[in-house]
Amino acid sequence: MSAIDTAAEKPALRVLLCAPRGFCAGVVRAIDAVERALALYGPPVYVRHEIVHNKYVVEGLKAKGAIFVEELDEIPADTTAPVIFSAHGVAKSVPLEAAARNFYAIDATCPLVTKVHREATVHYKKGREVVLIGHAGHPEVIGTMGQLPEGAVTLIETAEQARTFTPRDPANLAYTTQTTLSIDDTAAIVDILRARFPAMTAPHKEDICYATTNRQEAVKKVAPHVDAMIVVGAPNSSNSQRLREAGERAGCRVAVLVQRASEIDWELFDGITSLAVTAGASAPEILVEEIIDAFAARFAVKVETVHTVEEDVFFPLPRQLRPDIPDAAAE
Structure with a gap:
């Protein structure tokens, strides 16, 4: 035949x-950050958590000299190599620990995740109880909740939890969301919360990216x-x-x-x-x-x-890695 x-x-x-x-754009920025750090400083470059959730990408970066760890205590204490935080963002305690250990830290958190971190912080400073709609255990959720003291953020994952949630002060609430949620599921949860707590403060701009x-x-x-x-x-x-x-x-x-x-x-x-x-x-x-x-x-x-739509979003590399900043490699 x-x-x-x-x-x-x-x-x-x-x-x-x-x-x-x-x-x-956030994923491109994070991957480029690791590759740029390898080019500037040479291997190894340490990365806390998978830089993005893709095995093919992670294995490719490993082959170039990136070393992935889950926690900073896995990194040698005397290293001068860069330590990069993943696109998902980290709790405040992570950069503090990196500074305490004199690591050269580079934050590759997606700027849209950083936006959520800032929103949550502003709400907390204004005395609002913060509700975070997201999935327990996801690195982005861990990072967002870790921006504030323990107990300051209430995580809601389901419509049922939205129906039974009891805030400390119903008139003083704000919500944020994980950036990678289902649009429809999140809208349903938000509708329930708004119906129960009409005074709840919403994000200035949608958190789902x-x-x-x-x-x-x-x-x-x-x-x-x-x-x-x-x-x-x-x-x-x-x-x-x-x-x-x-x-x-x-x-x-x-x-x-x-x-x-x-x-x-x-x-x-x-x-x-x-x-x-x-x-x-x-x-x-x-x-x-x-x-x-x-x-x-x-x-x-x-x-x-x-x-369906054209995308033209671009995020510049973290400051330490940008070639347009003089002596970036020497910082």
């Missing part, structure tokens, strides 16, 4: 590629029109998990999250004629291409890109 005959026997598959997808919003909206547009959906991303990536959920809720009967093509359960895609593909904000485009190539090996693939 010729190669042409084999190709002709492949079932047709229409692939709708969501745009925007993949890296956001532009990239999370844009990727979820793209999924909602495409999901009702395909048989299945692949979200490229890590299981510990909040924004990637929310994309999968958004696909399911929008009517896609098969919506799965995978990190690499090797994880695809092909039985789930038996008989499909249309597929949507998107990627979480920490997933590189090369993995999207890998997924499409894997389907192309089994289907006669026709790829169409579905655009």
Whole structure:
């Protein structure tokens, strides 16, 4: 049988590629921060927590000389190497510990996460009880709650918790949110809180970041029109998990999250004629291409890109790493 005959026997598959997808400005900034630090100072460069939640990215940076740790006490006391904080942000205690140990710390926290930190701090200084809508245990939530003294922030994860929450002073409340939440779930929780506490202070600008919003909206547009959906991303990536959920809720009967093509359960895609593909904000485009190539090996693939909004957000590197600042490497 010729190669042409084999190709002709492949079932047709229409692939709708969501745009925007993949890296956001905060992720680009964080990865570039590690690579720039390696270029300026040479390896090793220590990174507290995964710089972004993507194994492929982390392994690539490891190969270049980055060393990932979960806590600062894993770093040698006498190191002069840079220590970078991940895009998810850290509690106030972390930079204080780094300073106490004379580490050369570089903060790669996404500026949109820093915005949430500042909001929470302002509310606290004004005497408001702070409600944080988010997921317990996520690094971003740990970092945000860690901006204030213990007990100053109440974490609400579900609508049920919003219904039963009892504040100290109902007239003196403010809320913030994790930046990578489900738009719809968060709106439902906020509606409950606002109905119960009309005087509650809201963020000046939506805390859920532009990239999370844009990727979820793209999924909602495409999901009702395909048989299945692949979200490229890590299981510990909040924004990637929310994309999968958004696909399911929008009517896609098969919506799965995978990190690499090797994880695809092909039985789930038996008989499909249309597929949507998107990627979480920490997933590189090369993995999207890998997924499409894997389907192309089994289907006669026709790829169409579905655009919903153009993104042009850019965040400059942390101060110590910017080439436009004189003697950055000498600081």
